[in-house]
Amino acid sequence: MTLNLKTRYIRYLYPTCRSYCNNKSIYERDEAGPQPRKVHGNLYPEWRRPWIQRDGEWSSKLSVFVEKSPSMHVLNAMQKIPDLTVQDVKEWWGQMKLIQEIENQRYLPERVAALGVNLGAVHFFTYRQCAVRVKGQTEWIEGDITSLNLPDSFRDGYYVESIDCTKFHHNGIRYEGLQNLLGLSFLKWLSLKNNRNVDVWCLDRIAGQNGNSLEFLNIEGCNLCPGGVHAIARMEALKILEVSDPGDNIQLQAALSILEQERPHLLINASTATEDRLVLKDLYKDCT
Numbered sequence: 001m002t003l004n005l006k007t008r009y010i011r012y013l014y015p016t017c018r019s020y021c022n023n024k025s026i027y028e029r030d031e032a033g034p035q036p037r038k039v040h041g042n043l044y045p046e047w048r049r050p051w052i053q054r055d056g057e058w059s060s061k062l063s064v065f066v067e068k069s070p071s072m073h074v075l076n077a078m079q080k081i082p083d084l085t086v087q088d089v090k091e092w093w094g095q096m097k098l099i100q101e102i103e104n105q106r107y108l109p110e111r112v113a114a115l116g117v118n119l120g121a122v123h124f125f126t127y128r129q130c131a132v133r134v135k136g137q138t139e140w141i142e143g144d145i146t147s148l149n150l151p152d153s154f155r156d157g158y159y160v161e162s163i164d165c166t167k168f169h170h171n172g173i174r175y176e177g178l179q180n181l182l183g184l185s186f187l188k189w190l191s192l193k194n195n196r197n198v199d200v201w202c203l204d205r206i207a208g209q210n211g212n213s214l215e216f217l218n219i220e221g222c223n224l225c226p227g228g229v230h231a232i233a234r235m236e237a238l239k240i241l242e243v244s245d246p247g248d249n250i251q252l253q254a255a256l257s258i259l260e261q262e263r264p265h266l267l268i269n270a271s272t273a274t275e276d277r278l279v280l281k282d283l284y285k286d287c288t
Helices: 002-019 026-032 063-068 072-079 086-104 109-115 117-126 177-181 200-210 226-232 250-262 277-287
Strands: 131-134 160-164 189-191 216-218 240-243 267-270
Touching (some): 200 226
Parallel strands (some): 189 216
Antiparallel strands (some): 131 160
16 A cells, blocks of 8 residues: 555656756657857857858768768877776877967958958957057947957958957967958058967067058067067068067067067067056057
């Protein structure tokens, strides 16, 4: 009798518990098909979706190997499982983090096609904790990405004039991320302070992309070498250069001295003191 009462009690509770469960089975999810992806309550922009998932794109049955096959890094790690050590895991994890950072900073033509060059740069840098100021405004665009309310389609008037990458998230901006400065013809003020990944290759890219418009450049705390000074010499419009004190590096001192002689109108400030961004902006205004 007692067992029968327990059975009835369990059967009475079972449908009640199931009514509060919203999880669908695998079969129900397959029948419903892929659902639209949302970010912060809004539909995911079309230009951020992989091309193979966009409407109108043709995909064959072989695309399953493109989407679901493991990468060569994963296959290589699986082959080393019997001989794995703690050091190997640490090195593998460091490589994965490096690859993720590089991929996160890559230039996306789809973003530029949807937003334009300038607004696309505003999205890229502000979403990575940087500050951006557009032409004709005194306030900087920075802060929480959920409260910025940036346009998700092309909007005229966003001409990027200043970018501060001092607080660039994770390990700072890399060579791949600097490609997002491409096409910013109004860019005059750029701070790459304390971005240790900025080296001669990065300065060479900046000189080729923005050398005709850039007037202020701060590379304190960056990996500066004599080759980087030669790249800076290609920036014809540059008026103010902020660098770290070269110290006892005679080659770097000589390169900066030659640059100062060849460009008498270029103000080079090499100091170890930490400058505030407002002071640098005032200095830039006085020189322009």
